[in-house]
Amino acid sequence: MSIALVILAAGKGTRMNSDLPKVLHPVANAPMLIHALQAGQALAPERILVVAGHGFDAVQSAVATYDPDAQVVLQEEQKGTAHAVDMCRDALADFDGDVIVLFGDTPFVSSETLEKMIAAKAENAVVVLGFEAADPGKYGRLIMQGDSLERIVEFADASEAERAVSFCNSGVMLADGKTLFDLIAAIETNNAQEEYYLTDVVGLARAQGLSVTAVACDEAETMGINSRAHLAQAEAIFQARARDTLLDLGVTLQQPETVMLSFDTVIGRDTVIEPNVYFGPDVTVESGTRIRAFSHLEGCHVSRGATVGPYARLRPGAELAEDTHIGNFVEIKNAQIGAGTKVNHLSYIGDATLGNGTNIGAGTITCNYDGVMKHHTTIGNRAFIGSNTMLVAPVTVGDEAMTGSGSVITKDVPEAALALARTDQVNKHGVARKLFDLLKKKKQKLVSEAK
Template sequence: MTTALVILAAGKGTRMNSDLPKVLHPIAQVPMLIHAMRAGSVLSPEHTVIVTGHGSEAVAKVARAEDEGAQITVQEDQLGTAHAVAQARSALSGFEGDVVVLYGDTPFLQPDTLERMIEARSGNDLVILGFEAADPARYGRLVMNGDVLERIVEFKDASNEERSITFCNSGLLACNAQLLFSLIDEVGNDNASGEYYLTDVVEIARRRGLNVTAVACDEAQTLGVNSRADLAAADAVFQARARGELLELGVTLMAPDTVYLAADTVVGRDTVIEPNVVFGPGVTVESGATIRAFSHLEGCHVSRGAVVGPYARLRPGAELAENTRVGNFVEIKNAEIAEGAKVNHLSYIGDASVGAATNIGAGTITCNYDGVMKHKTTIGENVFVGSNTMLVAPVTVGDGAMTATGTVVTRDVDPDALAVARAKQENKPGYARKLFDMLKAKKARRDKKA
């Protein structure tokens, strides 16, 4: 059976108090909408329809960056969830498979839950996802009769007896596309909010004599985000889960609660991660590496045996080969550091390649930007770059070469050559005392005037 995803992402999220659409707020540095899309991708959907509203253009841009085939539809007026799903009708015209309705602000749905919903569809016309709530609060209640779901009652419309039910509605459902839109056509808005509730399709389906059931999942999977506090709590849930997975995989986290992971962080076993390390998107760390305290990594690859930090920053395009060293207060951007090379102290290496076993001295900078364009620095193998060397790109330093401390390199350096480019030092006897006397006299005159 083919499937289509309909992801509801039209809400403004007033309680977020933000100009950013709610579904674009990030968890683990990835927008909530993308978490939902990735969860749904396990079903290999034939169509993915994003129902947008507030900030439609921004939401569409993010959705299509994840899936260029995503179809965007706009809910101009916020008239309820059934009305929102109805906006996908034209995008799914002629589609005869199943629709799975997801929410863009529910980021923790697990792939196996969606698979169980589709499996349950084989014997039912309509499948709802529910959960046992520790605190049912204001959730809609699922009124069950054995395996049959009789109806869903919103908290505002529920009786005291119905409010005592702890099996609650997540808002997700699976149904044949044409049947779903037929059911939605019968949904009214005679309720406390005057909205068209998607949940009403259950009772309508039961009146038609259709088979309706509910599949249960852990409450954590249904966690929705409606405020900044919810966002922080959701991110904490993700971080705890992701850290636990790394520990199970054999990664050492010296202070787990201080390590911040992105949604796509990959770390190999026997890697050691010290306290207060931040992983941005797009980081892969191979087995047996060491990431030392207070380092920040994004968009980079760290090979086996490499040591990074403390206080290092790896930016997008940083490629560290095996047994490299990137030390304290070093920044690497769009640069390849070959096997055994060292960049240990207070240096910036950007738009560059550094050859095997090369040593980059403290305070070295690749001057890669001329104010308009970026240029590349190429440093060969077994090169010794002296401290405080400025490499003005584009420039090449050959294998086995050396630069003297304080050199400004503006021309290519041949293999095995020594580059020296600095002003001649002059020592002037007694000038320091004379200069200090002059400065002190000047300060005394200024203080007297004051």
């Protein structure tokens, strides 16, 4: 059966106290909406529709970044959850399959849970996702009769016996598309909010003799994010889960609670991650590497056997080949570092290609920006770049070439050549002592005047 994914993302989120639409607030460096989108994408849906209202253009742009094929539908007036789903009626008019309704501010519903709902749909017209709540509070209650969902009762309308029920409604729903839109068409606004509630689908389906059931998931999956406090809680939940997953996959986290991961971080087994390492988006680390303490990685690829850090920064476009060494206070940006090459101390390598087995001395900088344009530096295999070398791009250093420490290289260096680009040293005898005496007298005078 074909699947269409409908994600409701039209709310403003006033409790966020933000100009940013609620569903675009990030969890693990991705908008919470994208987490919901990813869970649904695991089902290989034929159609994906996102219903947006507040901040429509921003939501549309974010969705396009992650899935250009997804369609964003406008809900100009927010008249309830059923009204939001109904905005997709025309877009799904020719669709023959099941529709799953998710929420853009509920990012943790897993693909495994959605698979359970699909399995239950084989014998039911409508499937609702529920959870056993530790504190049911004012959640809507799912009233079950065996495997059958009899009704959803909102807290305000529930009897004492119904309020004692701890099986609660998440809002997530699955139904055949035609059935779902037929039922939505019959929903009325006879409630305190005068809105069209998607939960009314259950009662209408039962009235027509259709079978309805509920599938249970862990309560943490159904967490809705409505405030900055919720956002912080969601971040903590994601990080804890992601760290546990890495540990299970054979990654060593020496101090797990200090390591921050992104929604798409990939790390191979037998890698060691030391404390206080931050992984931004789009990072892949192959097996058998070591990421040392206080390093920051984003948009980069680290190959097997490499060592990064401590206090290193890998920026977007950094590509490290096998057995590379990137050391303390080194920054790599948009640069390919060849196998076995070492950049160990206090250097900046940007917009560059480095060959295999090359050594970059401390304090080396590729001067890649002229104030308007970026320029490329190429360094060959087994080259040796002396400490405090400035490589003024565009420039090429050949295989097995060498630069003298303190050189400013503005011209290409041929293969196997030694490049020296610094002025001759001049020693002025006795001048240092005289200068020190002069400076000390000046300091004493300033101290005296200050008193």
